[in-house]
Structure formats: structure tokens, C-alpha cells
Amino acid sequence: MGRLFGTDGVRGVANADLTAELALGLSVAAAHVLAEVGTFEGHRPKAVVGRDPRASGEFLEAAVVAGLASAGVDVLRVGVLPTPAVAYLTGALGADLGVMLSASHNAMPDNGIKFFARGGHKLADELEDRIESVYAEHRTGAPWQRPTGAGVGRVTDYDEGFDRYVDHLTGVLPNRLDGLTVVLDEAHGAASRVSPEAFTRAGATVVTIGAEPDGLNINDGYGSTHLDKLRAAVVEHGAHLGIAHDGDADRCLAVDHEGTEVDGDQILAVLALAMREQGTLRADAVVATVMSNLGFTLAMEREGLRLVQTAVGDRYVLEEMKDKGYALGGEQSGHVIVLDHATTGDGTLTGLLLAARVAGTGRTLKDLASVMERLPQVLVNVPDVDKSRVTTSAELAAAVTDAERELGTTGRVLLRPSGTEPLVRVMVEAADIEQARSVAGRLADAVKSALG
Numbered sequence: 001m002g003r004l005f006g007t008d009g010v011r012g013v014a015n016a017d018l019t020a021e022l023a024l025g026l027s028v029a030a031a032h033v034l035a036e037v038g039t040f041e042g043h044r045p046k047a048v049v050g051r052d053p054r055a056s057g058e059f060l061e062a063a064v065v066a067g068l069a070s071a072g073v074d075v076l077r078v079g080v081l082p083t084p085a086v087a088y089l090t091g092a093l094g095a096d097l098g099v100m101l102s103a104s105h106n107a108m109p110d111n112g113i114k115f116f117a118r119g120g121h122k123l124a125d126e127l128e129d130r131i132e133s134v135y136a137e138h139r140t141g142a143p144w145q146r147p148t149g150a151g152v153g154r155v156t157d158y159d160e161g162f163d164r165y166v167d168h169l170t171g172v173l174p175n176r177l178d179g180l181t182v183v184l185d186e187a188h189g190a191a192s193r194v195s196p197e198a199f200t201r202a203g204a205t206v207v208t209i210g211a212e213p214d215g216l217n218i219n220d221g222y223g224s225t226h227l228d229k230l231r232a233a234v235v236e237h238g239a240h241l242g243i244a245h246d247g248d249a250d251r252c253l254a255v256d257h258e259g260t261e262v263d264g265d266q267i268l269a270v271l272a273l274a275m276r277e278q279g280t281l282r283a284d285a286v287v288a289t290v291m292s293n294l295g296f297t298l299a300m301e302r303e304g305l306r307l308v309q310t311a312v313g314d315r316y317v318l319e320e321m322k323d324k325g326y327a328l329g330g331e332q333s334g335h336v337i338v339l340d341h342a343t344t345g346d347g348t349l350t351g352l353l354l355a356a357r358v359a360g361t362g363r364t365l366k367d368l369a370s371v372m373e374r375l376p377q378v379l380v381n382v383p384d385v386d387k388s389r390v391t392t393s394a395e396l397a398a399a400v401t402d403a404e405r406e407l408g409t410t411g412r413v414l415l416r417p418s419g420t421e422p423l424v425r426v427m428v429e430a431a432d433i434e435q436a437r438s439v440a441g442r443l444a445d446a447v448k449s450a451l452g
Helices: 020-035 056-070 083-092 125-139 161-171 194-201 228-237 264-278 294-302 314-324 347-361 365-369 394-410 433-451
Strands: 010-013 046-051 074-080 097-101 110-117 155-157 181-185 205-209 241-245 252-256 285-289 306-310 328-330 336-338 377-383 412-417 423-429
Touching: 020 046, 020 056, 020 097, 020 110, 020 125, 046 056, 046 083, 056 074, 056 097, 056 110, 074 083, 074 161, 083 097, 083 110, 083 161, 083 347, 110 125, 161 194, 161 347, 181 194, 181 228, 181 347, 194 205, 194 347, 205 228, 228 241, 228 252, 241 347, 252 264, 252 347, 252 365, 264 285, 264 294, 264 328, 264 336, 264 347, 264 365, 285 314, 294 306, 306 314, 314 328, 314 336, 336 347, 347 365, 377 433, 394 412, 394 423, 394 433, 412 433, 423 433
Parallel strands: 046 074, 046 097, 074 155, 181 205, 181 241, 285 306, 285 328
Antiparallel strands: 010 110, 097 110, 241 252, 328 336, 377 423, 412 423
């Protein structure tokens, strides 16, 4: 059996890769690892379970709840809520673990299981490995420790989770949103109720699109991976800005009043300056990945802020933030983590804070986002190469050196092996798009020649 956990939980085609049997077994294993069932006299472990509105989430939720309860864990079932809501409630309710059923921005046939440890924190690799190990032991015949009688877990619908999470979101805003008109694209996903409610309570006039989930339409033409409808709606309604989430609402992208996209790097830049002004940007530092646009790096340098870069993936951003005590981090894709108020990327919180900055300053989002200029960025995937030699090939190193010499201080080159496929990603940024394309093309040829 290959490793089940990927970069963000266990994910696959529901009822094909991700079956009810797998969901049940992993949940029992997670209970034994995260809740330490049976180790404390009189201890009643507790779990929070939520899901996005995918049709497959209904049977997978039933399997997860059954697995947890069979292991002696009391379950608080919160229903359809965003991933960051489940993380927040796991911490706020003192639960031993949290479980979210979602495949984020993936198409409807997919689904996934994401576990949170005490406090609502994502799992370290070590904990994921332990869960897989316990699960594998069971599959090879080792019996579960099974409680009976009053020892089995009880299942309760925790309907208060919705209001408790919305109260948390609105309670951390530095100012209200009165006077703003905001278009929200919910991707027919997990935030279809939460996000409009939070923005409305905060004082905004809200227009919603993509907020009618039917179990089959999640991410279908709406959300952070499909911004055209949001752009059109913002212009049509004369809104101040638009906010787009993905299926589980752990990310946020935005659109200014002219319908122009504001990506995760720009959102980070706007929030960084706001937090520095408010005295909450610890060490005057922002954490981002190596894929952040060079324009973001230059903007942070110009503003006197320190940029700390990590490997690609919001989990690595979060690890660096927790390790060093930084307050703000994120990715170009819109995963933004404000660690004082969330343990993971929270798209609704990010959108609220961005809107609060617009309302509090009286400036347009277009003006605020102009703090950084996005340099043209070209990404080329080079397949069927030996990606393991990216860092050791002398021929490739020479080609990169030549490219960097040509680009100078106004460009950047990044070669990155794919984590899941036999290919190398070539990323080039330059002040001019044609130069970026030209350099990327030459480097892609060099990768084929050196690693083919």
C-alpha cells in the first residue's frame, strides 16, 4: 500500500479511491492516535466532524462518524461548514481531534479526509505516518480495541457551530464594513451560508453568486479557480470588491472594483501593511513560498518588511510561522494564514480583513493592491525527465546561470521537480512577458537535454 496521505490529507475519487471502508478504518486509526482512546480513566474523547456539500460527503461523513463512535469517541457533527471552521471549533470546543470531508477546489467526483489535532492544528508528517501504521496493522488482522456498552461514543448534531464560527470571524475585525458593497462567489461550496452571513453581520451590502450548492455543482464554473463570473458581477453591481472562495473556503482571491484579479501575493501585501500599522505584524515579517511573485519580494523590501520563504505548500508556511512565531503568511493561490485568529488558511477571514482594510482606509482595493506590481510569470512543465538530477546537473546549472545573468535584478528563475509526476516545472519571471517566455523556453529545452 502506498502512502495514503498527500500534501493535504487523504484525497481521491469518492467511492473508488476513497471508500466508506477506508474512511471508517482511517477514522478508527485516527482516534487511537489523536484521541488516545482508552488511556485515561473516565476520559471521554471528543471529535468535531464537518464536511463540504458534495453528495459523497453524506456517506463518507456517516462512515467517519461510525468509526469514531465505535472507537469510543463522542462526536459533534457540525454539518456543512468550511475547513477553517472545523479547525476553529476543534480548538474552541476542546476536542481531541477534528475531521473535515472535502476535496477543496477539486471537481465534484473527488473527496478527501483531513484530520486536525488538538487545538485545530494540521497534522505533522509523523502523526500521519502513525495513523497509516495503525490502519495498516488493522488491515493485516490486528484487532481494534473496541469499547462496549456505555463506552461507545455518542453522536450529537452541534448546530451552534455555525453561529459560534461567524461570531469569531466578525469579532476579530478591526472595523466594520458599513458602506461597502461586496460580491461573494462561494463556489457552491462549504461557505455558501457562512460567508454571506459574516459579511452581512459586519455591515456590508452583500451580493452572492455560486451560493446554491446541490451536492453536484461544487466548483463547477464558480469560485477561486473560475473568476470570470465574479469579475462580471462586481462590475454589473458597481461593487467595491469581490471575494472568491474554493470548495472548502480555506483560500481567498479577490477582484477590485474594475474587475481586475487581486491574487494571494497582493492580498498578503495589503494585509501586511495593515497589520504593521495595527502593531500585530510580529518581527515585521511575512512568510510566503518560493513561488511568490518577484514583485511581492520587491514590494516587501521597499516597505521595509522581511520576507521569509518556504517550500511550496501552505503546510510549510504554517510550520515556519508556528516555529518562529510569525503572524502572517500565505501563498499566491490565496491560502492566507493569520495565526492570531486561525490555525489554517481561512478564506472567509481573509476576505473580511481585506474588506475591512478597504472600509477603514477609504481607499479602493485597486489602490491598496498597487503596493506591489506583479511581474510577468511564465510556467512550463517539462515531462518525462529524471527530476532527481535537477540540483546535480552541471549542464542545467550552467543554463540557469546564463538565464539569471540575462534577467539581472528584475527577473527570477526557479526549477522545481514535481512532487507527484515525472516532470520538472520551469518558472521564469521578468519585467517583460516576451523575455520571460523566451528564457523559459530555452530553459525548458535545457532541462530536456540535461535530464531527458
